Amino acid sequence: MRPPFAVGTPPRSSLCILLKSYNVELEFSGEIWQWRGPAPYYFVTVPEEQSRDLKAVSAAVTYGWGMIPVRVRIGDTEWTTSLWPKEGRYVLPLKDVVRTAEGLEEGDTVMVRLTPTQRIV
Numbered sequence: 001m002r003p004p005f006a007v008g009t010p011p012r013s014s015l016c017i018l019l020k021s022y023n024v025e026l027e028f029s030g031e032i033w034q035w036r037g038p039a040p041y042y043f044v045t046v047p048e049e050q051s052r053d054l055k056a057v058s059a060a061v062t063y064g065w066g067m068i069p070v071r072v073r074i075g076d077t078e079w080t081t082s083l084w085p086k087e088g089r090y091v092l093p094l095k096d097v098v099r100t101a102e103g104l105e106e107g108d109t110v111m112v113r114l115t116p117t118q119r120i121v
Helices: 012-022 048-061 096-102
Strands: 026-035 041-045 068-074 077-086 089-094 109-116
Touching (some): 026 048, 048 089, 077 096
Antiparallel strands (some): 026 041, 041 089, 068 077, 068 109
């Protein structure tokens, strides 16, 4: 069942209450892949099921263009970033400092824990 705030943006004062009551904390595994554009970057694709969960709360947390701010943990490393929408799912960008700290490379499978955070308006 979708939460009642998923169809529109709630008043700013109720945002934290809604996120806490929905308690969105996701865990999944995924393979690291590299986008080989002019500025190469590494990502993990959020699986379909967890992408649907994120879509349900996206109106309450997105700050534009479908981006969802999140707190993420891989191994012993925790950081904040934003998920990017891509082909009906989301992708998690992996900073070089995270990959270095955890000894990760393209093709590795990682366990990811993430929680959407309050957007900054």
